[in-house]
Amino acid sequence: MSRFQVPPPEKFTFKADDWPKWIKRFERFRIASGLETQAEENQVNALIYSMGEEAEDIWVSLRLSPEEEADFHTVKTRLDAHFVARRNIIFERAKFNQRQQEMGETVDSFHTALQCLAEHCGYGALHSEMVRDRFVVGLKDKRLSEQLQMDPELTLEKAVNRARQSEQVKKQQEMLNCNFRADVHVDGVHARQQGGARARANAQQYRQKVKKSAQETITQCMRCGDSKGHSMQQCPAREAVCNQCRKKGHYARVCRSKKSKDMKIAMVTEDSGEDGAAFLGSMSDKDTLSPWITEVKVDNHSTVFKIDTGADVTAVSETLYNDRQFGKLEKPSKVLRGPGGTRLQVKEAGVTLNDKCEFSKNKIKFLGQIIEASGVSPDPEKVKAITAMQEPSNVSEVRRFLGMANHLGKFLPHLAEKTRPLRDLLKKSNMWSWGSQQQKAFESIRADLSTPPGLALYNPNAETLVSADSSSYGMGAVLLQKQEEDGWKPVAYASRALSDTEQRYAQIEKEALALTWACERFQEFLIGKSFHMETDHKPLVPLLGSKRLDELPPRIQRLRMRLMRFAFTISHVAGKNIATADVLSRAPVGEKDSDLSEEDINLYVDAVMSSLPATESRLQQIKTHQENDIIIRQLKKCCVEGWPDKFLADRSLQPYLQFSGDLSVHSGLLLYGSRIVIPASLRKDILSKLHEGHLGITKCRARAKQSVWWPGLSKDLTTMIEQCDVCARERTNMKETLLPTEFPTRPWSMVGADLFQFGSQQYLILVDYHSRYFEVAKLTSTTSEGVVEHFKSVFARHGIPDEVRSDNGPQFSSEHFCKFARSWNFRHVTSSPHFPQSNANGYSPAELLMGRRIGTTVPVITSQLNPGGADMKRLRETEQKYRYKLQQNYNSRHRAHDLSQLQPGDHVWVKGLQERGTVVSAADTPRSYVVETPKGVLRRNRYHLSPTPVAPDTPVISPPEEDNTDPEEDRVLETHNPVLERRFPVRARAPPAYLKDYVCSNNRN
Known part of the structure; x- marks a missing residue:
């Protein structure tokens, strides 16, 4: 038996757009010819040879290794990369959306072209819907397009079938119309004429007409009727088809086929491009008798009018004519009259009467x-x-x-x-x-x-209620309306059975499906109208009513989107109050649901599941652990069969009961909304993955909210992050609320001191906290002795204050300054003073300090320079309002809040020193603590201390830092210099990989 020889495909055009189609043709040739069973090297040679001569240059440019040259699939992949460029999805979609059915293009060709264009648009699960929309909008038959758009149940297959039917019907109508035009024959009925002069005159007129026609025939073309002389080959009617005899070679006006002796008929047809178009012809008798006319006087002028402006002749069948004989017209059976007794003009009112119409019933x-x-x-x-x-x-x-x-x-x-x-x-x-x-x-x-x-009859103005319920195998619904006398009365009932897939839904999903199906079923009554829905499943009320759409489980989310076109409210009622819907659901009618597609819901859920940030192997691992977890197995069972009463539920299920409305099962996975429920065996591992990169609590929670859930997840994250040693070291504390310095009761009772530099010179400044009066002294020496001399000079002028505040500079922390404070009997406090930025009390510093205004170059009345005390009560009220406003602005701007207090023995990480320490006690100043570290006992503000979970067995060794304090002083140290916190984690530093075989040294000598 000879083997079937398969010729190879035609040579490749080397156009990138033709490559996908050509390589598919070659693949079919490779299989049909048995080439795929031969050696890989032979397949590669056959491919290059079939492509053509230009393929040799491309083969050289690919620069393949000998192993790759002998692998057919490798060569094909490299050629694909060479010819097929990355598609511009925006351009592909634009081409798809601009595609219209062309003139003369069949429905199947248009559908195939759309499918090819949509293949490169990346529509995914929406592929069929997008092709359906473009197909309907792009049809050249706009009447059919409008009809398809009004179908709420339209699918792609349904749209294509209806378009094919319409196309086929039009072709058949054209054939029928042609046959009708060819075979139509109408007999004319005339009154019999008597002999006489009129008959002889008509006969003479007919003979003259025939003679004239014969003379015209001599000078006219027999094929087209044109009087111009031309040869048979040049006649325009040589290829034409006659509309009368349907023969080729002449026009109908010169057709010599046998015609009706009694009547000549001119017929005009109009072909409509709309669905359901029917042939409509008009007929006129060219040789009819005299029309029925009469003379009418209009505006004193005689004018001839036709008695009937309709057709002169009515065409009926011979059988109908003989049967009726068209005798005297019968009187109408009834005359319609309006409320006032006037006759109703039905035609003018736009009413069409039918034999089935009944009135006054x-x-x-x-x-x-x-x-x-x-x-x-x-x-x-x-x-x-x-x-x-x-x-x-x-x-x-x-x-x-x-x-x-x-x-x-x-x-x-x-x-x-x-x-x-x-x-x-x-x-x-x-x-x-x-x-x-x-x-x-x-x-x-x-x-x-x-x-x-x-x-009851449906009343669009009555209050409407939809009641639905679902059992394990069916759904039932009833549409009720409130009547004025009888209360709630049913308008319609409905029920249907659940499919095998729907029977595996969670009970709450079945209840949501029942409500959605009920609204879809009664949509003619509900769309555009506000109504109320009731259910006996309480967790469903917030899911379909108030909860955010992105927080819903995938199936309920899709059902909620279906309900968005309805204006409804929903409430919970006891199951005994919706007995009708409950009974219908327990014995449903086995009908299919066309509005609420099961496939549509499953596609949407699959799309949600595919968007989860987890690989297939990881999902399979979680599914395995869920199957091995006893609690998860019980939860899955409750989702499908229903949840027990909270008082009767197992103790292990109690944490999940309040979330029962959000739990569902899909593809064997237990979900909370669109998040995976993690079993206890995987929670520790998931916590560590959520905290990768040592993110804060807020970002870890946001990360978890995208994919995973279990009861107490937020609390577990908080505990883990608080116990993370790395986070404790790198964490930056929030700013605490502002603590303004208390306003002094009298001038010069509290003084602040600090050093500053202007140019190259150092200065000492002292400020009175009460009056804001300041003194500035130029320093020749920045030692403690030089600073103390200027303090004595200022105190000699204004008096010794009760308290002096300064920072921890060496001039103020030295033993010499401490002895000066003790001998002059004032208290020295080292802290960060909070100076206001403006006066805001209406008095100058001189008035508050000296009790009088100071004379200046500005002219002033002498009496205003007399001593006079300030209104201290008003001053304190103004100062308190100002400080309160300053505090509120600061706290609001920095979102400040008080940090938790530390207790003696707490382990902390000291910022700036990069050392671990232990809290000894609270310091005298607010928000300060005495901390013991390997470098000594220090005083630090709470802002610089971060709690750590436990004390390490071995201290973390940090590089030594420069310290300006006197090492011989055995006392508590404190500093108020600002600490610049690192914004990002310390980068891991290591020598380059290429130096791993060398011994590196930092010594450049």
Whole structure:
């Protein structure tokens, strides 16, 4: 048997756009010809040879190794990288969105082109929806496009099928119209003419007309009727098709085919491009008799009018003509009159009458229902047909009985419950068995249909309520409206069975699905109207009502998005108060849900799961640990079967009960919203990964909020970060609230002192905290002795203060200055003084210090220079308001708060010294502590101390720092110099890798 020879594909064009299609053709050739079974090197040679001569240059430029040259898949990958550039997704989507159906392009070709363009747009799960939208909008038949856009259940497959049907119908209509034009024949009916002069005149006129036509024929072309002379090859009608006889080679106006002797017909057709277009022709008799006219006087002028401006001739079939004989017209059966007795002009009012229309009726039958003022009820004749049926003997008869019963199902809220034994017989997996349950259900349905309840008519102005419930295998819903007299009354019932996938949903997801399905089912009544929903599942109320969308579980999030087009409120009611919906859910009708697509929900959930920041192997590891965790297994069971009462729940489940509304199961994983619930065995590892990089508590919590959860996660993160030794060393404390210095009660009782430099000269400045009066002295020496001499000079002029505040400079911390303070009897405090930036009290420093204004070069009345005391009460009030405002501004700007107090024995990290220490006691000054470190006993502000979890066994050795204090002094040290905290962690420093084989030294000598 000879083997089928497969020719190789045509040579490659070496255009980048053609490469994907060409390489696919070669792959098919490789498989069909059996080339793939040969050696890899032969496959590579066949590929290069089939591409063409230019491939040799490209082969050289690839610079492949001998091993790579012998690997077909490696060569193909390198060629793909050579020809296929990275696609511009924005440009690809722009091309896709601009694509329209071209003139003469079929629906299938347009659909295929859109699918090819969308392949490079990266739409992912939305691929089908985007192609559907572009297909509908891009159709050249705008009427069909509008009809498709109004279909809320439209899918891509449905849109393509309807477009194909429309295209096929148009082609068939064109064929029918052509046949109609070719075969149409209408007989004219005339009154028989009597012989006489008029008949002879008509005959003479006809003979002259025939003679004239014969003369014109001699000078005209027989094919086109043109009087201009031309050859047969040049005739424009040589390839034309006659519209009368459908033959080729001439126009209809010169057609010599047999025509009707009684009437000549001119027919004009109009082909509509719209759906459902029908052929409409108009006919006129060129040789008709005299029209019916009359003479009418208008404005004193006689004018001829046609009596009837319609068609002169009415075309009817011969059978209809003989049957009716068109005798005298019958009188109308009834004349419609308005409230005032005036006749109603139906046509002017835009009303179309139909044989089925009934007026002035209190009750009518329509589609097997009785419609009256009180509501809607089933037609007794339809009910009688069901109640008179014999019990079914096969599946077809059961299906017929259920179909008739379901037609009246909206009148019976419990119909679905009773039809369940009968519906089980329709399943292919079940054998036919008519037992007592089926017989009981059959008889119960017939009995209920004998006296079915009625439904209220829908009132758009009445208060509306949607009640829905879900069981483990079905959903039920009822639409109720509040009547003026009867209270709440049902308008419609609905129920359906859950699919196999939906039955595996968590119970809260089933309840959300039931409410969403109910709104979709009754959307004709609910869209554009505010209404209320009720559920017996309390955790569902915040999920569909007030909770943020991004905090919801994936399935409930998708269902919540479905409900966004409805204006509703939701509340919880006890299960006994929604008995109707509950019963419907426990015995649903087996119908499919077209509005709320199960596939749509699953695609959305898969998209959420794929966005989790975890690899497939990591997710599988978490899933395995969840299966091994007893608590997680119990939680999964509760999610599917329902949660127990909080008083009866197992103790291990108590921490999860308050989060039951957010827990769900998807793909075997227990989720909290869209976050993975971590079992206890993995929590320590997850905590360490969340704290990688030693992030703070806020960032660690934000990181955890993206992917993982367990009860107490925030507390566990806080504890771990507080016990982290690295964080304690690198942490920068928050600024504490401002503690303003207390305003002195009298001048020169509290004085601040400091040194400053101006130019190259050093100066001493002393400021009175009460009056802000300051003294400046030029220093010839910055030693303690030189500073003390200037202090004595200032104190001699203004008196000795009660307290002097300064920093910890060597001039003020020396023993000489301490002896000076003791001998002159004032208290020396070293702290950071807080000087106000402005006076803000209305008095000058001289007035507050000396009790009088000082004369200046500005003219002033002498009496104003007399001594006079300031209003101290007003001064203190103003000062307190100013200091309070200053404190509030500082605290607000820096977001300051008080740090926790330290206790003796607490282990701390001392900023600046980079040493560990132990708190000995609280210092005399506010927010200061005495700390014992390897360098001695120091006094430090709380801002410079960071608590550490435990004291290390061995101290951390830090490089020595320069210290200006006297090492011989055995006393508590303190400093108020600002410490510049490092903003970023210390970079790990190491010699380069290329120096690892060398011994490096910092000695440059």
